[in-house]
Amino acid sequence: MSGAGFLMAANFFIAQCFCFFFLAVSVRSRNRIAAQWFAGTFAVSSLSIVFEFLLANFPPPRLWTVLAFASILGGAFMLRVGIGHLYGLQANRRHLAALFSGFVLFNYVIYDLPRGTLVHAFTYQAPLAIAVAMSAWAVSRARAAAFVDRMLVVLLVMTSVHFPLKAAIAVHAGSGSVASDYLSSRFALYSQSIGAVLIVTIGLVLLCVLVLEIMADEKANAEVDVLSGVLNRRGFDSRVDALIARRGPHSIVLCDLDRFKSVNDTYGHQGGDAVIRAFGEMLKAAAPADALVARIGGEEFVIFLPFTAKDAALLFAHALRAARAVSPVPGLPEALRVTSSFGVAEIGQNEPLRFAMRRADDALYAAKNAGRDCVREAESPAVVLEVFKLAN
Incomplete structure (x- = not known):
């Protein structure tokens, strides 16, 4: 087997x-x-x-x-369709087919x-x-913001440019006097070598795009409470600091479902899940x-505004x-109505979030003591801070 033949076999295996x-x-x-x-x-x-x-x-x-050419061309058009699905810029398949x-x-x-x-050539x-x-045009138009997207654009442009360059190489190196001479020509060796590099790099970058999105989805799913559909405590903690760092004012609302245990006792956990x-x-x-x-507890929720x-x-x-x-x-x-109680606190300037959460929790506790199904405003940050200092 010639060197070009060996590379073609290797490229076939890599593609599979x-x-x-x-x-x-x-x-x-x-x-x-x-x-x-x-x-x-x-x-x-x-x-091909x-x-x-x-x-x-x-x-x-x-x-x-013609079939070898059609298979390479067909793969290139299939790549365009796939990129359209990935980046949200669909291709007109009738136009592609034509x-x-x-x-x-x-x-x-x-x-x-x-x-x-x-x-x-x-x-x-x-x-x-x-x-x-x-x-390459589709990726650049859709979203070439992330590094991996920009890299994909560069690789696709390089791949596009390499085809006319191969024409010059074919003339210079010789591709055989007839089509069947291709496999034994020096041009085949050059062409398959370049093809191997492009196959691997483009394939790896496309895989990288998909794997990064899978990882992002897994992270997002790990930070979402499955039952309620809102963030869980981990998701809240991972996002709130970036928002607090921006100039306020910001507020916290703690809310709790009233007499939730009685709902579970009366209608079972499925009823409680329906309420949540x-x-x-x-x-x-x-x-x-x-x-x-x-959702930060069984029936307790927090809203950062x-x-x-x-x-x-x-x-x-x-x-x-x-x-x-x-x-x-x-x-x-x-006829069943499940009410809720709320504690509201505005986060003071330079106040740690845990202090604001504590003030909102105290307000929520006051709402519960006031008969439930009501809203209470938290003490000012200065009052809570003074109590904290005295306690420590």
């Missing part, structure tokens, strides 16, 4: 590995369809290697030449051009360059887009209390 990797990643990725298209990209493109071997050993050469058919027909026509000329490589450039779920959905729907809503002064936070809490008091709980008797 990437096909398997993308299919495996598709099981966990929210971009499952994109991963499957990428698997198809490597599977279809690798068929099979057709190149057939070209070198079996007639008719025109058929295998363009693919036109390029394959064009390749069939130019087969009779004299080999070894720049015209033949360039007209063969140009459609491939255009197909890959479409993917309904309350979490209500808080998430009512809170501003930049607020943090979290950035850029919100105490008076506005109190109005917000009163609106939540009223909404909860008149809203039925799905799955429980229509």
Whole structure:
């Protein structure tokens, strides 16, 4: 086996590995369809290697030449579709199909051009360059902000540019007097070497994009309370510091479902879960887009309201209390009403969050002692700080 033949076999094996990797990643990725298209990209493109071997050993050469070109081109268009799914910039598949058919027909026509000329080499490589450039354009238009996205754009541009460069290399190094001479030519060795590098780098970067998104999703899922649909304590703690660091005012609202134990005792844990779920959905729907809503205990929730002064936070809490008091709980008797109590505190300048949380908790406790189903305002930061100093 020649050096080029060995590289072609290696490239085929690498492509199948990437096909398997993308299919495996598709099981966990929210971009499952994109991963499957990428698997198809490597599977279809690798068929060109099979057709190149057939070209070198079996007639008719025109058929295998066109099929080898069509498989590489098809893989490039499948890459564009996959990138469209990944980056949210869908391609018109009818247009792609028409363009693919036109390029394959064009390749069939130019087969009779004299080999070894720049015209033949360039007209063969140009459609491939255009197909890959479409993917580079899509990534750059969609979101080339993250480092891995910028790297993908660079690699795709390099891949697109390398096709016309291969035309010059084909003329200089020689690709054989007929198509079946390709495998034994020096150009095949250069072409397959460059192809191996590009296959590995583009495949790894695409895998990196998908794996990073899977990791981000896993982290997000670990910070969300499954039952209520809002953040859990871990998710709240990981996000709140960045918001507090911005110039305020900011406020904290602690809320607790009234007589929740009696709901569990009467309707079972499924009834209690229904109440938690309904309350979490209500808080998430009512809170501003930049607020943090979290479940920090069994039936206790916290809402961090950035850029919100105490008076506005109190109005917000009163609106939540009223909404909860008149809203039925799905799955429980229509007449049942589960109320809630609230403690509201505005975070003082340079006040640690734990102090503000303590003041809001004291206000919540006062609301419970006042008969529940009400809102209480926390003591000022100065009062609590003075008590803390005396206690220590």
